[in-house]
Amino acid sequence: MKASDLFATAADLDSPVHRLPAATKLWVAVAMVIVVALSPRDWWFVPAGATLVLALVSGLSRIPVRVLLGRLLIVEPFVLGIALLSLFQDDGVAIFLGLLAKSTVCLYTMVLLSCTTPFTAWIDALRQARVPSIFVTTVALMYRYLYVLLDEALRMRRARAARSFSSGRRVDWKVLASVAGQLFLRSTARAERIYAAMLSRGWR
Amino acid sequence: MRTALEVNGLSYRYSDGTAALDGLQFHVVESECVGLVGPNGAGKSTLLLHLNGVLPESPTRTSALSVFGQPIIEANLRSIRRQVGLLFQDPDDQLFCPTVYEDVAFGPKQLGLDPKEIVPRCSPKSDCSAFEARSPSRMSHGEKRRACLAGVLACDPSILVLDEPSADLDPRGRRELIALLRRLRSQRSCTRPRSRTRGRRLSAPGCSVHGRRPGSVADGATRRV
Numbered sequence: 001m002k003a004s005d006l007f008a009t010a011a012d013l014d015s016p017v018h019r020l021p022a023a024t025k026l027w028v029a030v031a032m033v034i035v036v037a038l039s040p041r042d043w044w045f046v047p048a049g050a051t052l053v054l055a056l057v058s059g060l061s062r063i064p065v066r067v068l069l070g071r072l073l074i075v076e077p078f079v080l081g082i083a084l085l086s087l088f089q090d091d092g093v094a095i096f097l098g099l100l101a102k103s104t105v106c107l108y109t110m111v112l113l114s115c116t117t118p119f120t121a122w123i124d125a126l127r128q129a130r131v132p133s134i135f136v137t138t139v140a141l142m143y144r145y146l147y148v149l150l151d152e153a154l155r156m157r158r159a160r161a162a163r164s165f166s167s168g169r170r171v172d173w174k175v176l177a178s179v180a181g182q183l184f185l186r187s188t189a190r191a192e193r194i195y196a197a198m199l200s201r202g203w204r
Numbered sequence: 205m206r207t208a209l210e211v212n213g214l215s216y217r218y219s220d221g222t223a224a225l226d227g228l229q230f231h232v233v234e235s236e237c238v239g240l241v242g243p244n245g246a247g248k249s250t251l252l253l254h255l256n257g258v259l260p261e262s263p264t265r266t267s268a269l270s271v272f273g274q275p276i277i278e279a280n281l282r283s284i285r286r287q288v289g290l291l292f293q294d295p296d297d298q299l300f301c302p303t304v305y306e307d308v309a310f311g312p313k314q315l316g317l318d319p320k321e322i323v324p325r326c327s328p329k330s331d332c333s334a335f336e337a338r339s340p341s342r343m344s345h346g347e348k349r350r351a352c353l354a355g356v357l358a359c360d361p362s363i364l365v366l367d368e369p370s371a372d373l374d375p376r377g378r379r380e381l382i383a384l385l386r387r388l389r390s391q392r393s394c395t396r397p398r399s400r401t402r403g404r405r406l407s408a409p410g411c412s413v414h415g416r417r418p419g420s421v422a423d424g425a426t427r428r429v
Contacts, residue, residue: 120302120339140302147341148296193297196258200290201359202282202314 015116017061022121023128029113033106041098047105054108063115071111072104079103119143145194149187156182205233206272208363209255214268216250216260224250228268237389249293252367256288257281271363286315289361293368295348299340304332304351307340311359319358326358346377353384364388 017025032050039046058068079100086095123143126136156179209232216225224247232238240248253259254269257276267276271287274280292298301307308327309319327333332350340348349369356364370378 120306120337123302141300144300144302144339144341151341190297193292193294194300196253197290197292197298198300198310200256200258200285200288200292201311201355202285204282204314 013061013063015060015062017057017116020116022117023125025113025117026122026125027129029109032109036102036105036109039102041094047101050105050109054105054112058112061112061116068108068111068115071115072108075107075111076104079107141194145187145190148190149183152186153179153183205235208232208234208236208272210270210273212268214251214254216247216254218250219261225254235389249367252290252365255363255365256285256290258290286359287361288363288365289356289359291352291356291364291366291369293371295345295352296340298352298355299348302339303337304340304343304354305336307351308332308336308354308358311355315359322358326354345372346374349373349377349381353381357388 032053036047036050058065083096083099083103086092086099089095123136123140126139127133160175160179211228211230214225214228215223217223228251240251242248250259254276255271265277269276271284274284276284299307301310304327305323308323312319312322323336324333327336332347332354335343335347335351340351343351349372353369370381373381
């Protein structure tokens with residue numbers, strides 16, 4: 001299994017939403033996130049309206065709901081963690097609900113965007129919008145090597161699994177720690193080689 | 205014939221103390237094709253990384269190497285890297301752009317050339333025009349190799365340094381690679397040291413061989429070394 005299969009991409013499907021220009025989608029999504037995030041807490045209709053719009057777009061995109069919600073669930077725990085902290089304030093429950101609703105809407109916007117737009121199209125859109133090239137390059141490199149690193153992690157896991165003969169239920173923390181350390185070492189070494197490759201082709 | 209590469213007493217020791225190269229001495233003339241063979245860990249890659257100044261990490265004021273008479277020192281690095289095209293051993297180190305097209309276009313862009321003109325000329329050479337729009341993370345090893353080669357050729361180097369270019373290619377891929385190198389060689393004078401772990405394939409376009417024990421070079425005819 002390759003890491004890229006883990007995220008079997010929904011961005012390769014075809015639908016009216018997929019065909020929209022990437023730049024348009026990107027900026028509409030960013031605008032939506034800003035509006036939802038900054039709207040006062042008692043304007044409950046802003047997140048509600050956004051939810052409606054998102055539901056409509058999701059329907060049009062023909063991406064299975066399971067895929068979209070699955071991806072949302074991956075990031076949701078982080079939001080939940082922060083929202084939980086707000087419970088300790090006065091009027092905590094209202095803040096908690098508002099925070100949770102807003103951030104879920106924002107996250108879902110981004111999930112939907114990533115499912116309907118190939119990543120390379122995002123990069124092009126950012127370049128066209130004159131985002132400083134150092135940021136764009138960093139993001140592009142990060143995206144590229146996320147997969148390489150994940151592949152490396154998967155390979156290491158497989159190698160370990162092939163030689164683990166115990167029941168496999170209990171997590172062996174000692175081994176896990178050394179795997180994490182190895183991964184860190186491997187990625188730094190790789191970073192150096194990539195930089196050398198860039199220099200070799202005239203990077204400055 | 206001009207001397208393309210001159211190595212005169214090159215030594216290198218990695219920061220962990222491993223001595224990789226020890227007083228190397230050889231030269232390669234223009235349009236000569238050289239194979240570099242040796243067991244794993246002999247220092248082949250280390251030597252090749254020296255040829256465009258990626259190693260040593262901190263450029264010294266004097267250098268044991270020179271490319272077309274230019275010593276490899278800090279001030280000359282840019283022009284030397286323009287002339288020496290280096291194909292890395294691991295394609296994942298070399299393909300750092302989101303798509304193959306962008307990766308092939310990277311070199312020309314750094315040189316201030318128009319990629320729109322260069323890429324269509326270079327991708328067919330190494331047979332990768334078909335997957336220009338794809339992301340390297342979803343390509344096979346052979347495809348990655350060809351994309352890397354296109355990226356190096358796009359910079360139009362006068363010396364081509366290939367580090368194990370045929371490793372993990374299937375027999376057909378290897379034949380195609382050799383045919384491509386032959387073609388390049390007949391088209392123009394292009395000096396090509398390349399590294400191989402297996403000596404037997406060298407009978408193909410190679411002319412002279414540097415057989416190697418760790419850290420040293422022996423120069424001679426293919427059969428003898």
